[in-house]
Amino acid sequence: MSNRLAGSLSPYLLQHAHNPVDWYPWGGEALAKARAEDRPIFLSIGYSACHWCHVMERESFEHPEVAEVLNAHFVPIKVDREERPDLDDLYMDAVQALTGHGGWPMSVWLTPDLRPFYGGTYFPRESRGGMPGFVPLLRRIAELWQTQRQDLETQARALSDELRRQAEVQAGGALPGREVVEAALAQLRHGFDPRWGGFGPAPKFPQQMAVDLILARGSEADRAMALRTLDAMWEGGMFDHLGGGFARYSVDGQWLVPHFEKMLYDNAQLAACYLAAFQATGEARYARVARETLDYLLRDLRDPEGGFHASEDADSEGEEGQFYVFTPAEVREALGEAAGARFCAAYGITGGGNFEHGRSVVHRFSCPEGAELAPGEDADLRERLRIWRDRRVRPGKDDKVLAAWNGLALSALARGFQALGDPRYLAGAEACAAFLHRALWQEGRLLRVARGGEAHTPAFLEDYGAVAEGLVDLFEAGGDPAWLHWAGRLGEALLARFHDAAEGGFFSTEAGQADLLFRQKPGFDNALPSGNTLAARALLRLSRHLEREDFRAAAEGTLRCFGPWMQRAPRAFLGLLGVLDQAQREPLEIVVSGDLTLPATRALLAEVHRRFLPGRLVSVSADSALPLHRGRRAPEGSAVVTVCRGRACSAPVSEPGALGRLLD
Structure with missing residues (x-):
């Protein structure tokens, strides 16, 4: 017998649709029931590829005794963290405040007015190994709700007030200086594992933003750290040597045994990392890893409609890594x-x-x-x-298309075309962008999720930012101004719907969301760049392409807003520090006027793309109406390039050798 999750589009929620637990999806019906019956909410948050989510489902949520207690005393609600990152961020902060750690599955108990009062992650059904059992815990919380409710509500109010206080970002004054980037590099040097690469002990995560910052701003010795890390990740078991692509992380310190789930956002960012390393060093092995990772996206994660699916599971046939x-x-x-x-x-x-x-x-x-x-x-x-x-039973796939993660894939494929010259990557990026515009751009607003011909959930800050930057990369790769113009509209939406004009920075959600305790302003960079990093990076690049002062001011205002936080904990803001590095550099603009189908244009671009030029802007178009192309039309059948550094521009050149000398 199915429960209320059976009508969901989320693969994660559908995995629980036949549990005896009377699950509700997050929404008006569940929240109204909690208020009307004055019951606490049990909120369970996870995602489709999560191994321990599967374990807790088998042990607990499929068990009649667990269902009996949950159904009798709580309103049980399931949330896919990938569909609602706002809820996940808010209640993860609560769990970390309560327990000192976090993770998934996340288990949180809320008052009917959505304030958290107890939480944790995975619980075994019965107590073992020092962990409280889920059944006895449920019974105890139900008892306390009846006998000591005032204490629980007092705790919930105090925790919610503290979370709100911690989420407030007091804006800084001046733009942070280069010393903040240097402080982050010093912390990375201190945490570097010289034997196996990576930054910190096991479990080891890829830390793409650390590698990006080191390649862009680090010394030669720092660069050796980044390259050692990239080599070790590729040589170890985290890279799929047969099918391409990377697993989520390594459970050990030497990158040997992975946690086998494969996420779109990791692979998009890692492909871009290896492409940058190839451009910086010329070493063919980095091109190979990038190519095999992009090929994995195109072969195994691409939706028939053009977008990219979210992830592949760690488990198949009930065992982790079996495939x-x-x-x-x-x-x-x-x-x-x-x-x-x-x-x-x-x-x-x-x-x-x-x-x-x-x-x-x-x-x-x-x-x-x-x-x-x-x-x-x-x-x-x-x-x-x-x-x-491939004759084996494949791991399960979460086949929903998420706007933000597809924005990262857009960037990776567009950069893959630039660095490797493979037209399949440009075609894949164009098909992805066309799908996002067709399926998720509705009446001037972006939606976050598409699956099975349906789209839902208003997009968040990270969606607008990632898609906007992906479109900038696609324009720089293919020269179609339509993608740049759409990116500009997304930038305008960022300012209109998410921007904190008074204090700077951006909220993760639009105003007026009734099912959220308060709006957060995300700044910490984790597995994904924060929403503020994505927004600031996209707006800074758009400000230069479109000559939009409002975009530049908002990007720099975000850096000022988080300046004091970056100074206190620079390693927690590696992506945003990358934006700061771009903002501090003298702009390098490479304007290629000409038809991209012409051999002359492609030869000039090849001269650009074989170089590692952090923060450079490339505008390639025959459209002289674009701001950077005004007055720079190429003669019929040819192409010309103007290179500008700061406010000084070169005379136009049309030969790759002359362009190479300018760039050198």
């Missing part, structure tokens, strides 16, 4: 005895294994000298084993 790990016998079955033995030696697949049940995660760390495969054979055997692996 990805091998025994030597399986490799020999797929590749034959001799080739299978060579592959096992090169990729660390042994009889003893390095994972559960004697199976091995595919990796390159333990490849002995002389066991490396020749490039041609390496590519051939990896492809053959990938095809063999």
Whole structure:
């Protein structure tokens, strides 16, 4: 028998649609029931690819005793954190304040007026290993609601007031100086693992924004840290050596055993990181990793309509990593005895294994000298084993399309076309942008979620910011001014709907949301850049393309707003520090006037894109009406480039060699 989640579009909510728990989706019906019956809310927040969410469902939410207690004493509500990041951020802050840590599944108990009074993450059904059991905890909270309710409500008011106080951002005065970026770099040096790369102990996360900042602003010694980290992530098991793309993080300190879920936002950002490393070093291995990651997006995450799906699960057939790990016998079955033995030696697949049940995660760390495969054979055997692996039961996929994450994918594909020259990446980016415009841009407003021909949920700050920047990257790659004009409209919407004109910065939500305790102003950069980072980065770039002073002022106002916070904890703002670095640089504008289909135009752009030029602006178009192209029309059948640094511009050039000398 199904519950109220059966009508949801969210794959995560649908996973719980047949639980005996009388789940409600977040919305008016559930919140009205809590108020009318004066019951506390049990709020469970997770996402489709979350391994421990699956565990808690099997242990607890499918169990009749748990359902009986939840249904009798609470209004149980399920939320997909990827659909409602505003709720996830707010109540995650509450859980961290209550427990000192956070994670998913998130479990929070609320008063009927939505104030949190108790919370945690995963709970086993019965007490074990020092963790309170979910059933006894539910019974105890239900008892306290009846016998000590005033104490719980006092605690809820105090916690909500403290969360509101912590969320207030007192704006700084001047734009932060370069010393803040230097302080962040110093913290990264201190936390760097010189043996295995990465910043900090296990579990190790990719930290794409750290790598980006180091490549853009760090010394040669700093750059070695970034490259060591990129090499270690690629060589280890976090990278899928057969199918491309990266898992979410490594559970150990040497990047060997991953947590196997694959997220669109990680892979989009990591592809861009490896592209930047390729441009900065010219090393072919970084181009290869970027290419295989982008190919993974196009092959395994692309929706038939053009957008990109959110994630692939860690689990298949009820086991984490089942799809990805091998025994030597399986490799020999797929590749034959001799080739299978060579592959096992090169990729660390042994009889003893390095994972559960004697199976091995595919990796390159333990490849002995002389066991490396020749490039041609390496590519051939990896492809053959990938095809063999595809006969297995694939991990579940969360096939919803999220605006913000697709904005990151737009950027990655557009930059992939620029750096690698593969037209498939430009075509993929254009198809994605067309889908977002068709499905999620409705009557001048952006929606966040699309799935199965339906779209819903008003977009958040991060959606507007990420899509706007993705469109800027697409314009810089393909030269179609329509994408730049749409990005400009998104920038205007950022100012109209999210901007705090008094204090600077941006709220994550529009005003007037009745189901939210208060509006937050997100600044910390985590796995994704914060909404303020995305908005400021997009607006700063748009201000230069469109010569919009209001966009520039809002971007710099965001940096001033978070300036005191960046000075106190620079490593928590690595993405926003990247925006600060761009704002502090003397602008480098490369204006290519000419038709992108012409060989002359493409040759000039190739000269630009083979270089690592942090913060550079590239405008390529035959449209002389664009602000940067006024008065710069190229003669018919040719292309010209003007390079401007600050307020000084070069004479136009039309030869790649002359352009290269200017850029050097």
